[in-house]
Amino acid sequence: xxxxxxxxxxxxxxxxxxxxxxxxxxxxxxxxxxxxxxxxxxxxxxxxxxxxxxxxxxxxxxxxxxxxxxxxxxxxxxxxxxxxxxxxxxxxxxxxxxxxxxxxxxxxxxxxxxxxxxxxxxxxxxxxxxxxxxxxxxxxxxxxxxxxxxxxxxxxxxxxxxxxxxxxxxxxxxxxxxxxxxxxxxxxxxxxxxxxxxxxxxxxxxxxxxxxxxxxxxxxxxxxxxxxxxxxxxxxxxxxxxxxxxxxxxxxxxxxxxxxxxxxxxxxxxxxxxxxxxxxxxxxxxxxxxxxxxxxxxxxxxxxxxxxxxxxxxxxxxxxxxxxxxxxxxxxxxxxxxxxxxxxxxxxxxxxxxxxxxxxxxxxxxxxxxxxxxxxxxxxxxxxxxxxxxxxxxxxxx
Numbered sequence: 001x002x003x004x005x006x007x008x009x010x011x012x013x014x015x016x017x018x019x020x021x022x023x024x025x026x027x028x029x030x031x032x033x034x035x036x037x038x039x040x041x042x043x044x045x046x047x048x049x050x051x052x053x054x055x056x057x058x059x060x061x062x063x064x065x066x067x068x069x070x071x072x073x074x075x076x077x078x079x080x081x082x083x084x085x086x087x088x089x090x091x092x093x094x095x096x097x098x099x100x101x102x103x104x105x106x107x108x109x110x111x112x113x114x115x116x117x118x119x120x121x122x123x124x125x126x127x128x129x130x131x132x133x134x135x136x137x138x139x140x141x142x143x144x145x146x147x148x149x150x151x152x153x154x155x156x157x158x159x160x161x162x163x164x165x166x167x168x169x170x171x172x173x174x175x176x177x178x179x180x181x182x183x184x185x186x187x188x189x190x191x192x193x194x195x196x197x198x199x200x201x202x203x204x205x206x207x208x209x210x211x212x213x214x215x216x217x218x219x220x221x222x223x224x225x226x227x228x229x230x231x232x233x234x235x236x237x238x239x240x241x242x243x244x245x246x247x248x249x250x251x252x253x254x255x256x257x258x259x260x261x262x263x264x265x266x267x268x269x270x271x272x273x274x275x276x277x278x279x280x281x282x283x284x285x286x287x288x289x290x291x292x293x294x295x296x297x298x299x300x301x302x303x304x305x306x307x308x309x310x311x312x313x314x315x316x317x318x319x320x321x322x323x324x325x326x327x328x329x330x331x332x333x334x335x336x337x338x339x340x341x342x343x344x345x346x347x348x349x350x351x352x353x354x355x356x357x358x359x360x361x362x363x364x365x366x367x368x369x370x371x372x373x374x375x376x377x378x379x380x381x382x383x384x385x386x387x388x389x390x391x392x393x394x395x396x397x398x
Contacts, residue, residue: 028104031072032142038068041145058135065138077101078134081113083126087174088167091119094126098133102141112141166192166200166212173216174205182227183330183361185220189213190362190369220364231335266290267298267311274318275303275336275353278329283319290315303353305339306346333359337376344383351376 026034042060069075082097096116103109116133118125138144169192178184192198198213210218263271270290277283290296290311302309304317321332333353340346351373354360360371 025106026072026104027106028074028102028108028110031074031104032102032110034072035065035068035074036142038071039142039144040064042139058131058138061135061138061144064144065142073105074102077103078130085125087171088119091121092123092125093117093119094129096126096129096133098130098137100134100137100141110141112137114140165195166197166202169197169200169212170202173219179205179219180223182220182223185216185223186362186364186369189216189220189364192216227331263300263308264295264298264311266293267295267300270295271300271303271311271314272349274315275349276356277318277322280319280322283315283322287312287315287319301343301345301349303346303349304336306336306343306349307339329357330359330361333357334363334372337372341379342383344380344387347376347380347383351380 042064077100079099079101080096081099082095084095086093086095094117097113098116099111099113101109101111114133114137116129116131118128118132120128169188172178173188178188189198192200192212198211200212202210202212202215204210204215267290270286274283274286277286287296290298296312296315298311299308300311300314301307302314302317304314304321333350336346336353337350340350354373354376360373362369363372363375365375
């Protein structure tokens with residue numbers, strides 16, 4: 001009688017365990033080692049005609065790794081971790097940090113993180129930065145053989161996009177707080193002069209090539225011309241107001257030589273007080289006192305122009321000036337300096353005001369930058385010498 005043979009046990013329904021399956025598939029670490037074993041050398045096959053240097057392009061590394069990666073079932077995914085932009089002269093610069101994830105058939109991965117930096121005059125800076133990051137990720141992760149001195153030339157000393165000392169000035173100059181501020185421009189010009197960078201070549205906001213010093217001066221000139229136009233308009237409006245006040249109060253303008261004009265002592269004192277006032281209310285108080293003493297229509301040397309005027313007309317302009325708030329205290333002071341530039345009394349008044357208020361900012365003068373009190377002292381001395389010479393010439397002629 002034949003012996004009974006026991007049938008083999010049926011396989012379990014769930015099949016081989018996942019643990020058994022993973023043990024049969026190489027890990028990503030093993031596969032990366034195999035890829036490294038298969039990858040070929042990469043030489044400097046590229047040549048930059050413009051800067052005359054050899055380089056290894058990212059295509060060379062992709063070409064060296066493409067087939068070994070395919071042979072061992074490894075693929076790569078890219079993740080941007082950080083991205084920043086800046087301006088270098090005429091170039092747009094990009095700085096990026098990128099993670100490259102290498103996956104194997106089992107689903108495990110290895111990540112390589114590298115930096116990419118590049119510059120371009122148009123819209124290719126990001127592309128170049130990504131290529132640079134990928135190039136070094138592949139080269140360093142798989143230890144691709146390269147010759148000695150491989151990081152010279154284009155890899156380490158790439159001439160494109162180098163930052164010049166003047167680029168820092170341009171970054172500051174583009175800021176509205178500097179670009180639209182004459183005082184800030186003057187300070188920058190002084191600083192650039194001390195650094196020996198006034199002749200440095202830069203690219204203006206419109207992309208035009210220029211010298212740093214010339215660009216700063218040109219912008220300052222534009223702002224000064226615009227300010228002069230505003231002052232002209234305000235002067236025309238002030239003249240109309242003065243005429244109206246004179247008509248309403250019965251006072252008239254004083255048409256005399258400002259050098260020989262003798263202002264009313266009390267009226268001039270009120271005018272000087274109004275010039276130092278910091279609010280419209282303070283000017284109105286001065287007007288009330290002048291009315292009370294009956295000198296509102298007296299003749300004075302107006303602090304804002306250095307010319308003979310009616311006190312009431314000047315007080316009206318000063319009140320309107322403070323109410324508008326369209327100019328800073330220093331701007332108003334400099335306007336008065338310019339208006340009275342050729343007048344000894346007006347220049348003397350401006351110097352006294354500067355000393356009382358502690359105004360002593362640095363301003364451009366005669367090709368240099370000096371403190372305003374020094375400028376006024378020099379100007380007052382020059383005007384007095386000019387008057388003395390004129391008097392001597394008249395005496396000789398007689």
